[in-house]
Amino acid sequence: MTTSTIENAINRNSQPSQLRITDMRLAVVAANYDYPILKIDTNQGVYGLGEVRDAGHAENALQFKSIIVGQNPCNVDMIFRALRRFGNWGREGGGVSGIEIALMDLIGKVYGVPCYQLLGGKYRDKVRLYGDTPTPDDPTPEDFVAAIKGRHARGLTWIKFDLRPSLFETGDSPLVGHDAPHETPFDMGKWFKTPMAGRGVKLTDATIERAAHVVGEVRAAVGPDVQLCVDHSAKAI
Numbered sequence: 001m002t003t004s005t006i007e008n009a010i011n012r013n014s015q016p017s018q019l020r021i022t023d024m025r026l027a028v029v030a031a032n033y034d035y036p037i038l039k040i041d042t043n044q045g046v047y048g049l050g051e052v053r054d055a056g057h058a059e060n061a062l063q064f065k066s067i068i069v070g071q072n073p074c075n076v077d078m079i080f081r082a083l084r085r086f087g088n089w090g091r092e093g094g095g096v097s098g099i100e101i102a103l104m105d106l107i108g109k110v111y112g113v114p115c116y117q118l119l120g121g122k123y124r125d126k127v128r129l130y131g132d133t134p135t136p137d138d139p140t141p142e143d144f145v146a147a148i149k150g151r152h153a154r155g156l157t158w159i160k161f162d163l164r165p166s167l168f169e170t171g172d173s174p175l176v177g178h179d180a181p182h183e184t185p186f187d188m189g190k191w192f193k194t195p196m197a198g199r200g201v202k203l204t205d206a207t208i209e210r211a212a213h214v215v216g217e218v219r220a221a222v223g224p225d226v227q228l229c230v231d232h233s234a235k236a237i
Contacts, residue, residue: 016074016110019044024065024099026058032134036061036094040102042073048106053094060095068099074110076103130229133161141217148218152226160229161218163211 020043029035036052038061052061064083071079080100087096108115116122131151136143144161151159215230222228 015044016107017072019046019072019074019110021068021071021073024061024068024102026052026061028058036098038098038102040068040073040099040106042106046106046109048073048102048104048109050098050100050102050105052098053091056091056094056098060092061098062095064095064099073103073106076100076107079103128158129156130158130160130227131156132231133159135162135164139164139214141214144214145217145221148228149221152222157225158227158229159222160231162231163214 021040022043023041024038025041026036026038029037033055034057035054036056036058038050038052038058040048040050050061052058064086067082068079073079080096080103083096083099084093087093104115104118108118111118131154133147133151136147148159148161211230215228219228
């Protein structure tokens with residue numbers, strides 16, 4: 001076999017050492033939150049997809065475009081470490097995380113392996129899903145029960161539901177503690193803007209009873225075999 005024959009037999013559609021990022025674009029999917037989906041393109045036609053976390057903004061990722069264009073996407077760790085210092089915490093870091101996801105997707109395609117192989121190999125074949133359940137518009141115990149039973153009817157056995165501030169908008173003083181507001185109804189937006197809000201602030205006994213009653217009604221409706229979780233203000237319970 002001649003040298004030219006060998007060279008012709010090599011697949012040069014993807015040459016990792018010559019790979020360069022040429023663009024990053026985003027499309028925002030509007031649902032219960034905004035879900036910015038990002039695409040990283042390269043000079044070899046290979047691309048990767050990622051997602052800025054829920055309720056994030058496209059700008060959380062786009063602000064890094066000038067940094068990553070021209071880089072070799074195979075250098076995932078180097079790029080990630082360069083960006084993470086600007087990512088901040090929580091949803092503010094969603095842009096950095098979305099870019100990392102897209103890079104992993106991209107180089108998995110380049111090397112022809114699933115992303116989990118790049119992270120040390122497969123750990124499990126199945127992942128248990130949980131169903132998030134937003135607070136009903138009219139947050140009565142009956143409405144919570146109906147919402148969670150709807151999730152259970154889909155076959156989900158692990159269900160999380162939100163006990164949002166709207167549940168606590170009754171009573172003269174739903175909170176006690178430093179600078180807790182005393183308006184009726186309870187203005188959570190004003191509370192968040194209160195200096196030092198959250199430091200030492202607690203739910204009143206009546207508010208805790210209200211939340212516990214909702215959880216109890218849901219538990220009684222779905223039975224003991226469904227795993228339940230609560231989110232948001234319920235963390236204070």
